[in-house]
Amino acid sequence: MPTEVAAHFEAHRARVYRWAYAMCGRHEDALDIVQEVFLRMLRRPPELPNIAAAVGWLRQVTARVVIDRWRAESSRGAARHEFSPERSAGESVESHELVECLRAAIGTLSEQQRLVLMAKTYDRMTFQQIAHEFGIAVPTAKTHYLRALSAVRARLKIDLPAGRLS
Amino acid sequence: MNDEKFQELLADYLAGELDEQQAAAFRAELESNEQRRRLAHQLQAAAAALEANVLSDEEAQRRAEPLSLQDIATRGVGGAPEHASRPIPFRYHRLRAVLRYAAVIVLAFGAGFMARGWRSDTREPPPTPVVSSPSINERYVAGYQRVAQAFPQSSSFARSLLVLAGR
Numbered sequence: 600m601p602t603e604v605a606a607h608f609e610a611h612r613a614r615v616y617r618w619a620y621a622m623c624g625r626h627e628d629a630l631d632i633v634q635e636v637f638l639r640m641l642r643r644p645p646e647l648p649n650i651a652a653a654v655g656w657l658r659q660v661t662a663r664v665v666i667d668r669w670r671a672e673s674s675r676g677a678a679r680h681e682f683s684p685e686r687s688a689g690e691s692v693e694s695h696e697l698v699e700c701l702r703a704a705i706g707t708l709s710e711q712q713r714l715v716l717m718a719k720t721y722d723r724m725t726f727q728q729i730a731h732e733f734g735i736a737v738p739t740a741k742t743h744y745l746r747a748l749s750a751v752r753a754r755l756k757i758d759l760p761a762g763r764l765s
Numbered sequence: 766m767n768d769e770k771f772q773e774l775l776a777d778y779l780a781g782e783l784d785e786q787q788a789a790a791f792r793a794e795l796e797s798n799e800q801r802r803r804l805a806h807q808l809q810a811a812a813a814a815l816e817a818n819v820l821s822d823e824e825a826q827r828r829a830e831p832l833s834l835q836d837i838a839t840r841g842v843g844g845a846p847e848h849a850s851r852p853i854p855f856r857y858h859r860l861r862a863v864l865r866y867a868a869v870i871v872l873a874f875g876a877g878f879m880a881r882g883w884r885s886d887t888r889e890p891p892p893t894p895v896v897s898s899p900s901i902n903e904r905y906v907a908g909y910q911r912v913a914q915a916f917p918q919s920s921s922f923a924r925s926l927l928v929l930a931g932r
Contacts (some may be wrong), residue, residue: 741776
């Protein structure tokens with residue numbers, strides 16, 4: 600087993616889990632996704648010269664694995680989030696509805712919009728950092744972020760009264 | 766403030782990248798424009814929804830702790846895909862069966878057409894029917910030829926029937 604992959608696994612498995620859980624909202628799915636991501640790394644170890652490159656690679660592969668999984672589930676007509684007694688505490692029906700909406704919204708984004716959204720929302724990177732990592736202009740990163748939020752807004756049918764912003 | 770500048774500041778505002786002074790100025794801008802205020806409010810709600818499932822680093826670490834790279838490698842070598850054990854929905858069974866039957870029918874038709882095509886190129890005239898007695902056979906052949914002349918378009922079967930019927 601390559602030692603580099605083992606090192607990346609130890610350093611980043613929690614991060615990959617966090618991304619996967621944020622997108623899927625289910626512990627078992629998130630664990631499967633982490634395994635799939637590192638399995639891909641084991642099968643074809645990439646050239647990752649530094650931590651930023653490793654995180655970028657992992658983020659990209661995680662997003663792809665999640666999207667592939669969603670597509671496979673859709674084509675198989677699998678009931679993804681049926682209520683079951685085994686479901687861990689804290690995963691309410693409401694949160695699953697939210698996850699379904701988010702999933703639909705994220706599924707409509709382009710890959711770059713999705714990655715910008717992940718970097719911004721899950722990793723709290725600045726637009727400057729995102730632009731640097733993805734090799735795009737800062738305004739482009741902001742546009743991707745706003746488009747991603749708009750997609751989520753449309754999917755969640757958010758139509759709030761124009762109150763005072765916090 | 767033009768739309769482009771507004772969008773740039775809106776992204777910074779929603780991402781928390783404006784300092785206090787800039788944020789206050791932006792909020793004042795929003796207060797003066799109902800449509801922009803509404804948009805900002807909605808996108809803020811969308812951002813909040815996206816963060817609903819974001820775990821803390823500690824929680825993610827705790828939950829991912831049981832995973833081992835050795836297990837993952839083992840699964841990759843000998844394990845079945847995660848979804849392999851899930852039952853295939855009924856409609857896919859039915860679709861497969863329909864496709865299988867359709868393929869058989871298409872192949873049968875294809876083979877039939879091909880065989881017919883080959884035969885049409887090398888088809889020979891129908892053989893003269895053979896009857897057990899030579900005299901009967903002669904009479905039959907003569908009758909057959911008469912019928913063939915009278916009804917050149919008829920098939921050999923129809924000619925045989927006509928001969929047997931005494932025409």
